[in-house]
Amino acid sequence: MSGRGYRTFRGGVHPPTHKELSSSKAVTQAPVPAEVVIPLNQHIGAPNVPLVSPGDRVDVGQKIGETEAFVSAPVHSSVAGTVRAVEDVRNFTGAIVRAVVITADAEQPAFAAARMKPVGELTADEIRRLAREGGLVGMGGAAFPTHVKLTPPRDKPVDTVLLNACECEPFLTCDHRLMLERPAHIVEGLKLLVRAVGAERGIIGIEANKMDAVDGLRAAVSSEPGLDVAVLDVKYPEGSEKQLISVVTGRKVPPGMLPGEVGCLVQNVGTSVALYEMASIGKPLYERVVTVTGPGLRSPGNFLAKIGTRISMLIEAAGGWAGEPARLIMGGPMTGWAQEEPVASVVKGTSGVLVLTPELVDARDEHACVRCGKCVEACPMFLMPNYIAEAAIREDWAKAEMYGALDCFECGCCSYTCPAYIPHVSYARKAKAQLAALKKR
Ligand code: SF4
Ligand code: SF4
Structure with missing residues (x-):
């Protein structure tokens, strides 16, 4: 327990959150780029092979890369258009990866919802297949394929599904906006996750600095047996898997082990919504909410961005640079990746684009450890x-x-x-x- 009575964990830090820059900004659709650059591998696991070649026409949501390996997730086109190239590009980590480059049509059709079996009737196997077909991965950043997590070994049954609604990384508010704007869809996704692994309960873990979202989530779980909301202390990194499990259930995942070892499965709220969309309308994961924020931008906000959108375009959508940017980061300030130029594209695990100004960047040189502990x-x-x-x-x-x-x-x-x-x-x-x-x- 923390001093304020909320549950918490040992260690961690309390960096300034800076969430006020974008937390009140409703999610808006980012402009459709003239060209998207969609890396074939956006997940942890086996590499995909391209299913398209230069000159091919593609539709929104069409599968463009996949492999038969179990630990993998296919990728889908985020636009209707024509494949310009399948080529090597540099991704946000600096690694060279294979990508499908698509020139978008001037007119973009809306995604055509598929006729699906009623969500409440889907079996565990069907839910896993949908997660796999839709290319779902952990959207909190880790990008581990969801269907793999939904397939626990027989000797390690999962009794508890935890939904990470902490969004403890400073500056980021994309999950908070989903909680405010789509609590019912988050809970529908949680029900699917619980059913897929045959768990007894599903708990949404949320930090106490998002009390405006707690009421909506509590209302959405109120008539659902086995589902609950746990309000947690505000501390970084409350939302990481092992810390969340320990805080909510009291169970400790041993070093080198996975959450399944203690009967738990952790997913992020964005993944929960994406699973519900796949199950209800057949929509694969080809767009996501990205927080584009920081004092170095004129108008920070939360944008529904097509996978493959270059971050320069999101910077424009957020009003452009405010002064001289001191640091550009993909992700948040604690776990994100510094970028030299705004050329990388949004992938499934991209939760934020952050532009810092000089006063927030500590450019002092590394020196010798002073053994302070x-x-x-x-x-x-x-x-x-x-x-x-x-x-x-x-x-x-x-x-x-x-x-x-x-x-x-x-x-x-x-x-x-x-x-x-x-x-x-x-x-x-x-x-x-x-x-x-x-x-x-
Ligand atoms: S970055 Fe690694 S070593 Fe550093 S505090 Fe986090 S878990 Fe520990
Ligand atoms: S000075 Fe050394 S002991 Fe102190 S925080 Fe840095 S690495 Fe750790």
Whole structure:
């Protein structure tokens, strides 16, 4: 329990939230780009192969990339248009990825809703198939294929589905707007998730700084047996899987294990809405709500953006630059990826585009660790970020693993608290990438 009586977890930090910049802005449709760049792989798992070639006509929602591998998610066209190229592009992480580039028609038809079986009659297998067909992934950023999570091993039954409605990352408000504008759809999606895994209950975990959304969600679950809303303390990273499970259920996921180990499944509210849309009208995941915000923009807001929209276009939709931008980030300030130029495109896991001004950017140089222990205190995974960073600097990957680099989920609490400005997350990402490469050999 926290001092205010809400449940919380050990570690974590309280960065300024800055959510007031966009939290009152209703979701509006972003302009349809003249061209979309849709990476074939937007998920964790096996790579997709393109199903289209240059010159092909595509419709909105048409599948354009897929693979038969189980851990994967197909991708769909977000526009009606003509494939201009299938080529390598640089994505938001800086990696070179294969993408389908589509020139959009001047006139865009609305998505044609399919005739579907009544949502209440869908079986668990049908729900999993719909999630797979619709290319659903975790939309909180991790982008793990949803149908895989909905297929727990027989010996690890799931009794509790948790819906992450915390949106604890500063600046981001896309989930908050969904909670205010579409609580009934969030709950319909939660019912499908619960049915798909045969769980006994579904709980929506929401931070206490979104009380305006709590009433709508409580009203939507009031007549649903087994569903509930849990109001939690405001602390970063309350919405991460292991912390949410611990706070809401009291269960601890052991290091290196997944939520299924303790009978839980965690999904994000955006994924819940997307699953409901797939089940009710057959709409695949080809657009999502993105918060475009920061003091470096004239008119921050929340936009329903086509997957493949270049972020330069969203910056224009948010009124354009306000002064000289000091830092452009895809995602939030804690877990997002800094961008040199606004050229990357929106993918399924893109929750925000953030433009910071100089006063919010700490450009001081990294210096030697002063052994203050603040990073250790802040780490919600009980790791020793100082030792992981030291090991990464020395390229001693075995030691980085020993100190738990693989359990780091890149929340950034250590970097946030470090008086030596050590970019812990960069070191942890490097260590994880190296360890993954070593394991592949
Ligand atoms: S080591 Fe990883 S999990 Fe721990 S605080 Fe740092 S970024 Fe978060
Ligand atoms: S917070 Fe920074 S300075 Fe303090 S122990 Fe951790 S790495 Fe060292």
